[in-house]
Amino acid sequence: MGVEGIGASVARKEDKRFLTGKGRYTDDMSVPGMKYAFFVRSPYAHARIKSIDMSAAKDMPGVIGILEGKQLQADAIGNIICGWMIHSKDGSPMKMGAWRPLAHETVRYVGDAVAIVVADSLGEARDAAEAVVVDYEVLPAVTEAVKALEAGQPQLHPEAPNNLIFDWQLGDGVAADTAIAEAAHVTEITLRNNRLAPNPMEPRATLGIYDSAEDHYTCYTTSQNPHVARLVMSAFYNVAPENKLRVIAPDVGGGFGSKIYIYPEEIVCLWASKKTGVPVKWTCDRTEAFLTDAHGRDHVSTVKMAFDKDNRITGLKVDTIANLGAYMSLFSSAVPTYLYATLLSGQYAIPAIHANVRTVYTNTVPVDAYRGAGRPEATYLLERTMETAARELGVSPAELRRKNFVRTFPYQTPVIMNYDAGDYEASLEAAMASADWNGFAARKAEAAGRGKKRGIGMSCYIEACGIAPSAAVGSLGAGVGLWESAEVRVNAVGTIEVMTGSHSHGQGHETTFAQLVADRLGIPIDNVNIVHGDTDKVQMGMGTYGSRSGAVGMSAVVKALDKVEAKAKKIAAHLMEADESDIVIENGELKVAGTDKALPWFQVALAAYTAHNLPAGMEPGLKEGAFYDPSNFTFPAGCYICEVEVDPETGVTEIVQFVAADDFGNIINPMIVEGQVHGGIAQGIGQALLENVQYDPQNGQLITASYMDYAMPRADDLPSFKLSHQNTPCPSNPLGIKGCGEAGAIGSPPALINAITDAIGNNNLTMPATPQKVWAALNAAN
């Protein structure tokens, strides 16, 4: 490793612009003639639109245009779709109800968009929106998935009787039932995985620009995957063909999944720009974000885990009901199925697994992938069950896990996944040593002396990242392939631009991708620019989510670099009259191995472009592209340990230490990887302790629609974290990377809840473990 190569904690190239206020986010964009949009949204969770009266609003100051859903439909703009087909166990396809970008017959959640107002200023657009009179016939609403399945509940979509979207299963039900029937012990638990709002700090925004002279659209947007946005808006929403639509996702202020999807606002602002003849910018306010950004999680599950007399797990049976909200968002169907049930083996050898998943419409905003997406739900379920089982069986939680770890690789689980590499014992040992597990009893006694209840809990997680082999996901219903592309452009002076289909919205790709190039060629990272986020600059890509940028995006860069290096070596061999196989690239030079002959990198690049003296038949130039399609998922894993003190008087939980021991495979930039883990853990602690999306079950109003009602983790809610890595390289990609973006959010919630339930002696506790709940559970136990 060089000082800037793979494995170095290089400070980020992109930081200076963010630190000096020179970042360029979508809302910072301004173009001549630009006007402002405000959306008229449903104040009801479920209603029929009887009429929309714009007459007063149209005459308000500054108003340029007000557009509604009927016009959108007349212009043949398509419905928003879910891109992953799931079939129920009876073979029937999932029941996709129509989601119109602007509702014109029925609204199905508070915040459902009804009309767009375009005006000279945001204030004028907002004022006029208030003057749009929508006459609603209010209908009864249902917000909870379990209730929505019951007879006699409000029905959201005619396509989906009883609000059931699909009833799906994975694994062998008979084998799991048999294991449970024959078990020496069965642990049963019912768990709720609470609903969360992703809350990237940058609210969503979009700027739609229609150029009538060129009949061309430009869309600036807060997207994790601008190419997917262009593809979907062209192929399905009929906004414009791909060659007439440029999508730019400039600096994007966090995503966590919520900026994967193509929302109504992007579509409507592009269309409105054409209709009104002006560029149209919309920026979400925070309450609007709570109302309209896709939420995450919201599962209710029952679990049965069977053990033999030696405490080995013999079977697992899971029944889950997942709330998908009012409409099916882009990847919503994949989250509680192939991103969830396929991880139910965890780190354990479980011979028989069966999962049944029902997904349900409710009068809430759509639910889709949020950091971890399915894998936190699986991990929470398994790790709370393991901890519960250990308590019931009277064995230490570490011993129960050790006894059941997968220890030989590759390991085929009964739920599709084939684990390629790992060392779960190593992470467990490291975490226990770091947390001084053996000293806990003394600390607990000391805390008791101060009147505090001290508890410790662990969680051993596994996730599937590096999403994903295209043929495999295609066979499971995905509408797209999940490869990644890269192009390495060597300039005539030897500097390099790398075009990547990955998108950085905080992950630091401009640094880590440059480190890879620096490592390969021995040139400074300053000579390498990473270009992303613009469909005019990068031909195609699948974007960033599912911890895929390192494992998939960088692997595409490796493939392109292989080609660039091969051509550069041919040129160097020709110029130095050496054999191509003797050329090595080191420290910015192409050398003839075993001699003192060398050419600097820039000279070979220049030779490629002057083309005065190239090998016979070689094309000029030095630029290569590649598509990389992974051969397997990657499997990051680790062990998290949390230690808490509960104040029995108030129920307040203090996290006194948090330890993470992770296996991410090879690491490009340890500092950036650690930052990803810190952020993930904070979101996991947020889920376990603080955060909860709460709708009023009577009328579907969102109660937690601001930072005064939705408890975001703040600095004084969290400790500093103790991290370590026990890395086993991933065998399926050239860099051995597994991915690190989601682990923290996956591993941490069960560790924290296991610690609190240990402290209070009552396992009956739901997330978020607010002081009120903890106090009540503590007192119920006593």
Add this chain to the structure above:
Amino acid sequence: MAKVKMTVNGRQVGSDCEDRTLLVHFLRENLALTGTHVGCDTTQCGACVVHMDGRSVKSCTILAAQAAGSTILTIEGLAANGELHPVQAAFKANHGLQCGFCTPGMVMTAVDMIRRHGANLDEATVRSELDGNICRCTGYHNIVKSILAAAAEMAGAQQAAE
């Protein structure tokens, strides 16, 4: 509509704005200083923190008209002569930022925090002082580290100068 004048980053500025215009919108829309961000509607997130007459304020909670005649420092004005301010440098060295959206507010808050506490800052104080600034990316771990490092660095520099 009224003309509002103030000093921003050492420059006298004046611009017509509606009475309801917030300082943050005046900075972003009228002066094109887009480094100051809007992350919420309820004075909770702190992405909009600037300095007004030397003290940190949330610019989403002050009318532009209230800031008339005052001296405003935004993130764009913090680095002097192209050199990062020690707090900016510490955020870079300690990976105290990821997506960068909360960063301007974090940095401006940190500069004010260090001004008031100097070398006496400890982790608990930093965490408590950051109560009005939300970050969703970093888990605050490296933000706290950055601020403590900057406080130590600045105290050291001050000592050396004395």
